[in-house]
Ligand SMILES: CCCCCCCCCCCCCCCCCCCCCC(=O)SCCNC(=O)CCNC(=O)[C@H](O)C(C)(C)COP(=O)(O)OP(=O)(O)OC[C@H]1O[C@@H](n2cnc3c(N)ncnc32)[C@H](O)[C@@H]1OP(=O)(O)O
């Protein structure tokens with residue numbers, strides 16, 4: 001019997017960010033392994049055109065939850081959606097709901113965040129720092145609380161090369177930042193943002209670091225732990241391989257490469273691609289929840305959920321495997337044949353951006369205009385180039401994350417728990433994982449049918465022929481121009497003929 005699964009039985013669990021990528025996988029695993037849990041409270045912000053219940057039931061009725069329905073048929077009754085906006089005071093939670101949360105919650109998993117790299121500092125602080133502070137305040141009023149688990153990111157201290165499982169101080173205290181956001185106007189915030197974030201690449205990593213400091217400073221007597229996942233990718237094994245439902249991290253770029261838009265990335269092939277599957281993160285999170293509640297460590301422990309130091313894979317290997325998978329399982333209606341490559345210097349990056357990204361987009365938009373349609377490719381390409389510029393920082397460097405706490409926890413688990421809540425990335429076969437990832441992107445993100453593969457292959461053949469035809473025409477035109485100007489070229493031509 002799994003001790004961790006038994007621990008969550010009968011518990012009332014509060015999850016923020018449950019409608020997000022990681023939150024869904026967390027809920028799924030909780031329901032599947034501890035179907036006797038009492039209730040999961042999810043803080044959900046209302047969305048136009050959908051009631052809270054519709055939002056949550058849509059998640060429960062998705063493919064991800066198919067296995068849950070078998071072991072927990074009354075799953076709809078065990079979830080309680082609470083209307084909440086983490087950007088508002090007291091999260092805009094009604095008095096009755098707040099009372100219920102405060103008096104019943106046993107465990108808190110705080111997953112909600114803005115993960116946009118370029119978010120305005122005011123908004124990023126509000127969600128990643130102030131909301132964390134407010135949630136801690138709420139947690140301190142929960143008499144039955146056993147553990148508070150905060151999800152951060154392994155990149156919160158990406159300005160360092162070697163990162164230990166400790167909370168690093170920030171030059172400006174989070175409280176001062178929170179206060180200043182209340183009275184500074186947007187223009188001044190824009191001006192001071194680069195100075196505040198310093199040698200971090202964006203507001204996301206900076207505010208996640210501030211969030212950790214807040215957790216450490218304001219956790220009081222709570223049992224708290226911080227989990228730092230690296231780049232969260234599709235699921236490895238559970239509930240099935242390859243599940244993914246948003247474009248963050250590598251997923252959007254895999255689509256762009258598979259559809260033939262992305263031809264070149266400025267990346268260091270030997271740099272470590274520190275990907276971590278979503279189900280691995282969730283298994284560690286649940287194990288940490290159990291450990292923190294039962295063993296009550298004296299201080300706030302930080303757990304790195306990374307792959308680089310235990311089972312490293314680099315961007316070069318990952319890229320090749322992504323391309324190899326496109327050969328077997330191509331995406332439908334590709335714009336060009338998938339043929340992306342890594343470049344390492346600025347000049348070649350600019351060259352390929354002009355030749356392989358911008359020029360085909362301009363030509364295609366010209367064709368769309370000629371045929372009376374609305375041009376869209378240049379806009380899409382600009383968005384892709386912007387995304388590439390945002391991720392470049394992360395794919396041209398390697399970091400070392402120590403994993404003492406994570407390894408300590410692994411050895412503290414029973415063999416059964418090590419199996420059911422497996423977070424040992426040493427067992428991960430990267431080639432298999434990446435193939436399943438690409439397949440998952442095709443099935444769950446693009447919603448493409450496997451039956452369409454032969455047609456997709458045909459389409460790629462047609463694109464290859466068009467490519468050959470285009471190159472031949474280009475060669476002949478260039479040659480013709482050359483013949484007109486050069487006697488040597490003319491002689492060679494007559495000799496061949
Ligand atoms: C050999 C060659 C091989 C080739 C194979 C190559 C494959 C493998 C290559 C591997 C490299 C991996 C690198 C990963 C590094 C990650 C590092 C993470 C480190 C930290 C990890 C964390 O701790 S934390 C999570 C990470 N956090 C994000 O990862 C958010 C990022 N992101 C944004 O910060 C915003 O996204 C940003 C970008 C500002 C744009 O912002 P933006 O305003 O321009 O665009 P939006 O995102 O708002 O999207 C507007 C509309 O475009 C749609 N769309 C967006 N992308 C689309 C797409 N690719 N294809 C179709 N559609 C797309 C979208 O669905 C919207 O559609 P609609 O308007 O209809 O809703």
Ligand SMILES: NC(=O)C1=CN([C@@H]2O[C@H](COP(=O)(O)OP(=O)(O)OC[C@H]3O[C@@H](n4cnc5c(N)ncnc54)[C@H](OP(=O)(O)O)[C@@H]3O)[C@@H](O)[C@H]2O)C=CC1
Nearest residue numbers: 017018019020021022085086087111112113153229231232
């Ligand atoms: N994905 C990754 O690669 C990594 C993620 N992480 C961390 O993991 C956690 C989860 O990330 P992930 O699941 O990928 O992120 P998602 O963007 O998929 O999910 C974010 C969640 O936060 C919720 N949220 C955002 N704003 C508000 C708000 N104002 N009020 C209430 N809820 C809000 C979203 O709700 P809604 O559905 O309404 O938008 C959503 O449920 C984050 O803390 C992130 O920093 C760490 C490392 C890597």
